[in-house]
Amino acid sequence: MNIAFVNAMEPGETDRILAETAALLARQRVFAAGIVRDLSYESAFDNGCDMKVRVLPDGPVIKITQYLGKGSNACRLDPGAIANAVAQVEIGDLSLAQVFILNKFGPEEAAGRGFRDVIGRALALGLPIVVGLSRSSHTGFEEFTDGLAEPLPADAAAISAWCMAAARLN
Secondary structure, eight states: OOEEEEOOSSTTHHHHHHHHHHHHHHHTTOOEEEEEEOTTSOOSSTTOOOOEEEEETTOOEEEOBOOOOTTOOSOOBOHHHHHHHHHHHHHSOGGGOSEEEEEEEOHHHHTTOTTHHHHHHHHHTTOOEEEEEOGGGHHHHHHHHTTOOEEOOSOHHHHHHHHHHHTTOO
16 A cells, blocks of 8 residues: 655645645656645635645646634535535546545545545555645544555655655656
């Protein structure tokens, strides 16, 4: 199983690193499927919990959060938008991909929803998979991977090299 995770310490850093990794792989003509955060979108919230994602390799940009009102501390993820992002990734032909990148294995995936089935399909195809991982979802991810996932350094060049080696492209 070629599955790895990245967990940068600073907020937003994992998103930046995975988006940079996707760009590095694209420049090397490696076909990546999945999603990364759209770094050009400026969050309206101080905590950065307002985001758009870009479907790889060059699919649509989708806003996956919703406005819940001033002062709300509830989860801002928009389930409909997440379902749309999953569908957009599924529309692409995973069998053509050489790697799979997911900006975050989060609560939806830990609960068996979100991108979990797509990750399973990518695993079945033998694709190397890299996911962003937060501390809050670490236990669910460990259960999903049966502890077989490999930690990667928070460095786009190192992650790109791991993807290339795992996909046997070097």
